[in-house]
Amino acid sequence: xxxxxxxxxxxxxxxxxxxxxxxxxxxxxxxxxxxxxxxxxxxxxxxxxxxxxxxxxxxxxxxxxxxxxxxxxxxxxxxxxxxxxxxxxxxxxxxxxxxxxxxxxxxxxxxxxxxxxxxxxxxxxxxxxxxxxxxxxxxxxxxxxxxxxxxxxxxxxxxxxxxxxxxxxxxxxxxxxxxxxxxxxxxxxxxxxxxxxxxxxxxxxxxxxxxxxxxxxxxxxxxxxxxxxxxxxxxxxxxxxxxxxxxxxxxxxxxxx
Amino acid sequence: xxxxxxxxxxxxxxxxxxxxxxxxxxxxxxxxxxxxxxxxxxxxxxxxxxxxxxxxxxxxxxxxxxxxxxxxxxxxxxxxxxxxxxxxxxxxxxxxxxxxxxxxxxxxxxxxxxxxxxxxxxxxxxxxxxxxxxxxxxxxxxxxxxxxxxxxxxxxxxxxxxxxxxxxxxxxxxxxxxxxxxxxxxxxxxxxxxxxxxxxxxxxxxxxxxxxxxxxxxxxxxxxxxxxxxxxxxxxxxxxxxxxxxxxxxxxxxxxxxxxxxxx
Numbered sequence: 168x169x170x171x172x173x174x175x176x177x178x179x180x181x182x183x184x185x186x187x188x189x190x191x192x193x194x195x196x197x198x199x200x201x202x203x204x205x206x207x208x209x210x211x212x213x214x215x216x217x218x219x220x221x222x223x224x225x226x227x228x229x230x231x232x233x234x235x236x237x238x239x240x241x242x243x244x245x246x247x248x249x250x251x252x253x254x255x256x257x258x259x260x261x262x263x264x265x266x267x268x269x270x271x272x273x274x275x276x277x278x279x280x281x282x283x284x285x286x287x288x289x290x291x292x293x294x295x296x297x298x299x300x301x302x303x304x305x306x307x308x309x310x311x312x313x314x315x316x317x318x319x320x321x322x323x324x325x326x327x328x329x330x331x332x333x334x335x336x337x338x339x340x341x342x343x344x345x346x347x348x349x350x351x352x353x354x355x356x357x358x359x360x361x362x363x364x365x366x367x368x369x370x371x372x373x374x375x376x377x378x379x380x381x382x383x384x385x386x387x388x389x390x391x392x393x394x395x396x397x398x399x400x401x402x403x404x405x406x407x408x409x410x411x412x413x414x415x416x417x418x419x420x421x422x423x424x
Numbered sequence: 425x426x427x428x429x430x431x432x433x434x435x436x437x438x439x440x441x442x443x444x445x446x447x448x449x450x451x452x453x454x455x456x457x458x459x460x461x462x463x464x465x466x467x468x469x470x471x472x473x474x475x476x477x478x479x480x481x482x483x484x485x486x487x488x489x490x491x492x493x494x495x496x497x498x499x500x501x502x503x504x505x506x507x508x509x510x511x512x513x514x515x516x517x518x519x520x521x522x523x524x525x526x527x528x529x530x531x532x533x534x535x536x537x538x539x540x541x542x543x544x545x546x547x548x549x550x551x552x553x554x555x556x557x558x559x560x561x562x563x564x565x566x567x568x569x570x571x572x573x574x575x576x577x578x579x580x581x582x583x584x585x586x587x588x589x590x591x592x593x594x595x596x597x598x599x600x601x602x603x604x605x606x607x608x609x610x611x612x613x614x615x616x617x618x619x620x621x622x623x624x625x626x627x628x629x630x631x632x633x634x635x636x637x638x639x640x641x642x643x644x645x646x647x648x649x650x651x652x653x654x655x656x657x658x659x660x661x662x663x664x665x666x667x668x669x670x671x672x673x674x675x676x677x678x679x680x681x682x683x684x685x686x687x688x
């Protein structure tokens with residue numbers, strides 16, 4: 168425990184130095200506040216946006232609408248990707264059928280789907296969900312597949328010789344067996360999904376943090392853009408923190424066994 | 425009536441490929457209902473493959489296996505397997521592991537609770553129902569696995585070197601326990617082992633297999649001697665010192681040694 172305190176002190180020092188330096192550069196007039204808003208400008212802007220609507224809503228409402236879309240796309244990716252990955256791990260035939268398509272898809276950047284998302288869904292919520300889905304889907308599939316392949320063969324055979332149906336094998340053997348790998352995959356998946364969401368919002372929707380950012384840019388308000396970046400970073404951090412906690416919990420439980 | 429009919433089977437791995445390998449050739453054998461047979465043989469004689477084919481975990485290349493009159497098409501709860509690696513579900517408690525197979529057969533909550541109580545008492549493991557496998561010793565884990573298989577109430581129990589991963593003392597205790605449990609709950613048992621002592625001590629008949637390719641070399645009857653000499657009423661160490669036991673053990677050993685000689 169003694170060691171933690173100095174480490175925390177370094178972290179705080181680095182933050183203070185960064186924001187202090189940033190403020191100093193702008194205050195000293197080295198760069199125009201129009202090119203780089205100062206931290207104080209950003210905080211001021213953040214508070215304003217929390218109490219006065221910008222681009223049709225308050226800041227936290229924009230954040231919530233982004234989070235809602237994220238959960239939609241991420242949830243869909245997990246709901247389809249995890250069972251698909253587990254089945255690919257269980258059935259060689261399915262693996263052979265899916266793999267070529269999957270390998271083709273996974274190297275297409277999520278943002279490359281934006282034109283189609285716009286074409287198919289217009290500015291509705293579907294477009295954004297589709298883009299997040301394309302970002303989040305691959306790690307769900309890959310990690311569920313890998314996890315399923317690593318499940319001890321004897322456990323599957325024990326389930327079979329004790330009369331378990333394929334559904335039960337999937338639910339009670341493959342899923343729990345692959346869980347550590349799946350949760351690690353969800354963390355990667357959430358990161359990619361959240362990043363692609365912002366990209367999608369820049370283009371296809373009329374609310375959300377990405378939308379606020381693009382509005383800030385066209386209103387020549389760089390502090391709005393930085394505020395948005397800050398929110399994106401913080402929400403992303405919170406998502407990762409939650410999933411990391413889940414990952415640690417699962418790993419601790421599973422590795423004890 | 426769960427008899428096992430192994431009807432002239434051959435197993436070829438990689439058949440049709442560049443390097444087909446005949447693991448078992450022309451094995452023909454019947455296990456009677458509620459008979460306990462053990463299968464011994466040198467490594468590579470195909471004894472585990474034979475058991476896996478009866479379990480339905482491996483396909484048969486030629487011939488047919490029938491259990492209770494029905495051809496084996498795949499794994500099923502009428503042929504529960506006890507594995508050397510225990511194969512307990514690490515994320516399930518002792519209770520959940522024991523009832524796993526019962527749930528496949530749609531047993532009610534009351535029946536399941538009763539079975540958990542019954543088998544844990546039988547295995548002298550009362551009070552462990554909510555523990556996880558990793559909290560138990562190897563011997564305890566294998567008891568749970570055996571309880572899981574018995575609780576599924578299969579006509580046939582297949583055991584693949586179930587005590588092979590246990591230390592010598594635990595192994596001896598487990599052998600005695602198995603004799604005790606199977607006396608009260610007779611099933612058709614096929615017990616695969618490396619150990620000649622274990623094979624002779626447990627079985628009604630010992631199947632001695634040979635290799636290149638795997639075949640049955642001889643089948644030795646033990647049941648008569650066991651009953652006449654009342655083995656099951658004495659501790660395993662005393663049984664192993666009886667001349668009736670050492671005689672049978674010697675017989676199996678000689679067959680195995682001849683087999684080794686064939687290869688040299």
